[in-house]
Amino acid sequence: MEDAEIWINKGIDFVVEFGPKLLGAIAIYIVGSWIIKKIMKVLRKGMSAQEYDKSLQKFLLSLAKWALTIFLVITVISTLGVETTSLAAVIAAAGLAIGLALQGSLSNFAGGVLIIIFKPYKIGDLIEAQGVLGSVKEIEIFTTKLITPQNKLAIVPNGAMANGNIINYTAEGKMRVDTTIGVGYDEDIKKTKEVLLEVLTANPKVLKEPAPSVNVSELADSSVNFAVRPYCKPEDYWDVFFGTMEGCKLALDKAGIEIPYPHEVQINK
Numbered sequence: 584m585e586d587a588e589i590w591i592n593k594g595i596d597f598v599v600e601f602g603p604k605l606l607g608a609i610a611i612y613i614v615g616s617w618i619i620k621k622i623m624k625v626l627r628k629g630m631s632a633q634e635y636d637k638s639l640q641k642f643l644l645s646l647a648k649w650a651l652t653i654f655l656v657i658t659v660i661s662t663l664g665v666e667t668t669s670l671a672a673v674i675a676a677a678g679l680a681i682g683l684a685l686q687g688s689l690s691n692f693a694g695g696v697l698i699i700i701f702k703p704y705k706i707g708d709l710i711e712a713q714g715v716l717g718s719v720k721e722i723e724i725f726t727t728k729l730i731t732p733q734n735k736l737a738i739v740p741n742g743a744m745a746n747g748n749i750i751n752y753t754a755e756g757k758m759r760v761d762t763t764i765g766v767g768y769d770e771d772i773k774k775t776k777e778v779l780l781e782v783l784t785a786n787p788k789v790l791k792e793p794a795p796s797v798n799v800s801e802l803a804d805s806s807v808n809f810a811v812r813p814y815c816k817p818e819d820y821w822d823v824f825f826g827t828m829e830g831c832k833l834a835l836d837k838a839g840i841e842i843p844y845p846h847e848v849q850i851n852k
Contacts, residue, residue, distance in 0.1 A: 601664075608662040615655040623648055641706070642699045645724050691725040694745030698722060708753040709817045713739050732821070753817045757790055760813050760823050764831050765806030767841040772799060772807065778838045779811055782830040788823050789813040806843045 630640045715737045717729030729737040776797045783795035800810035815823040
């Protein structure tokens, strides 16, 4: 019974001493989380009002949330009675260990900063990088999210993006669509060029400047190949590509111009 009383007294002393700190820490966390949400809302509205670049908005908001959350956690831990100096030493030691273990993540963070500063691409751009083609959905602290033509989400580390080759198809505002159309050797080259060029000029999504072109590109084994080159806006690329292929086939058929194809040779025995 005496041992039980001792443990009960110790428990009461612990609750009396530590309980207020715990309740205070919980209260600080709840209020702090609410304040962070309000601050993030104000920052988001302020950046939108100032017409900040969307890529920069996403990056800065993400960075601000991380910083405020870390500050809140440190405040909560301090409220529980952990000395700030001791906590700073622990954080410094942990930071060094984590930094050595997560060198790749630090590289990705630095890559994200470089992308925001130099802006090789922004949200909405169609780019090709690290073997992935897609539209930029988000630029976060450590990664860039791309939506591929197949509507798949590709997440690429910012370190690789900042240090690798990037092709930005949107930067110039126009793209060239490369297609090849072959006709028979007996067909009139001049007439064929006129028919193919009419298909391009009739397409409203093909740009007038630079002007589309049709030129003989190859004298192949069984066909004369034409390089059909319309220009379009990046977002219209696939519409123009498929429209050009279909339109050229229909126009050549209508004009009586033959598109050669392999013939199966039958041998009678």
